[in-house]
Amino acid sequence: MSLTILDPTNEAVPLERQITPRPEVIKGRVAFLDISKPRGSVLLDRLQEAFEQRLPQVEITRYTKPTFSKPAPDALRAEIQAANDFVVEALAD
């Protein structure tokens, strides 16, 4: 059951979390994270082909979560964060 709390601020700022600013150019190291949902790997395979054709300057590393139903283990998150500039996470079914 979720918990409801009351906003302690003056409510001038929207509650939604802001996304990280998008860079102009994609270059460097890109993590492809398969969350272990069925056929997520298929989507990532096709995406990887497209990336390799259009963005030859990026280096892709594939990762896999043990299970889609739980958050990624801390060690995996830390590893992805340390070794990459971008993450593509595939949600599929």
Next chain:
Amino acid sequence: MLALSPFQLADMTGESRGFSGKAPTVVCFIKEDCPTCREVMPVLAAMHDALSQHLEFLVVGQTVDGNLQLQQEYAPPFALLDDSALKVSFATDIETVPTLLVTGSNGATVAEQVGFVRDDWQRVVNELAAQHQTDAISIDWASLPEWRPGCGSLSVDPTHAERLLAEAENSPIRARRIDVGSLDDEFEFMFDQGFSDGLPVIPPTPERVVRMLAGTTRDAQEVIAIMPPNMGEVTVEKIAINCVMAGCKPEYLPVVIAAVEAVCTDDFNIHGVMATTMGASPVMVVNGPIRHRIGMNMGIGALGQGNRANATIGRALRLTVRNIGGAIPGGTERSTLSNPMKFTMCFAEWEERSCWEPLHVERGYQPDDSVVTIFAMTSGPVLTIDEGSLDGPALAGTLGQASRTILNDRAYSFTNTLMVVSPEHVDTFERGGGFSKAELRRRMQEVSAKTYRQLVADDQSGVGLKPAQAAQMSDEQLDRVVEKFKDDEDIYIVVAGSEAGKFTGSFHGWLTGSRGSIPVSQKIGT
């Protein structure tokens, strides 16, 4: 009499049934574990059989399991409606079950029975029978007890009451509700949202905020102040939310409200206090009867940790300034080093142990007023030890000497200080006929005074009057005396601390006066 508003509830088959307010209706609120409710089940069944052709007949149960059990045991001819959310019971102000209400065709209540008084129920039933010209209703009244008290309605049970008040249509709560995901840890969520001062905060659930609001008689939506730097509107409700987060008890709320009023004045200048690189922070001193009522610490360790009221009242003010004012370190709060008072700094004066008028009386309030006074201080409490002085003039001299270096040894005439005198130092001041606050201030000023000549930068320190400036001054000007504090009244004196220890703790000020911050007192209301 209790008034019903139209409602819809599900019966045990999931079908929605309700009170329209447009037809004569009998509504009875019951709960399974109440013996009196069980006693009236056969009465309700007989009433239903005789009257349900003529009027709406609704029996409202307060728990799902209880309804199931009543259904199994009594197989009543009427449907049991599910008010396990208790919203209808709450909205109708049901305090006792059974409560029987009879309404007319316009929805207004025409008869009400709370608990079970046999003769009164019989009268109501007979009147209904007569009104609708039904046959005699077969109830063996003689077999029923003459009188049975009802049971407490679940809607007034303390485990539900605050939630129901928070959820009700006339709830005092208006703040944006934020649902924390079921997989999110609520404490981590509060950190992630930036609501915290860096320590865990108590999640301000609607129930907790409703409980907190019970600590004041003020309307939850009353706007107490507009708080810089973001010019946030501070309502009583918003203060209560931050009080919950800080860990306050409801009875502390009026102190925090008064504190918010005080800091949002032009004199106090909370914007500047928060924004300055000097790291000023509010220091709160509480005077008057409320100190005892809410259990504040004014004795041993009064300026430190360990007392809930002291710690959480100061913290609640800081969280309010952060969350509503928007003063966030690295944002508009620009303190270079900052200081731990930015978490909390609040204590009470030990008026009874003082040889002087307490702070609030000195500032024009009555002794039995409860008052909070707020200072903008950049550091402290800085300890001055004097175990040698045997009278007021000597001890005041020590304190004067110690005040010379506030901010720096040549920072003269622009700051203030709040001195917390310990009981043993109070005894020293009392010795030999006493030493007034005015005498203490004057003596400190005399001892700490310097000439302009002594304030010129030199080989020891580059701070002070520039030699080039000094060169423009006459000998007479250079020999003129400058006092540490622009006015004697810039030295504030209160008493707190334990019986053992010849110490005075001094908070050191920021810029005082109209270009900085002037201490502000505010009477604490209800």
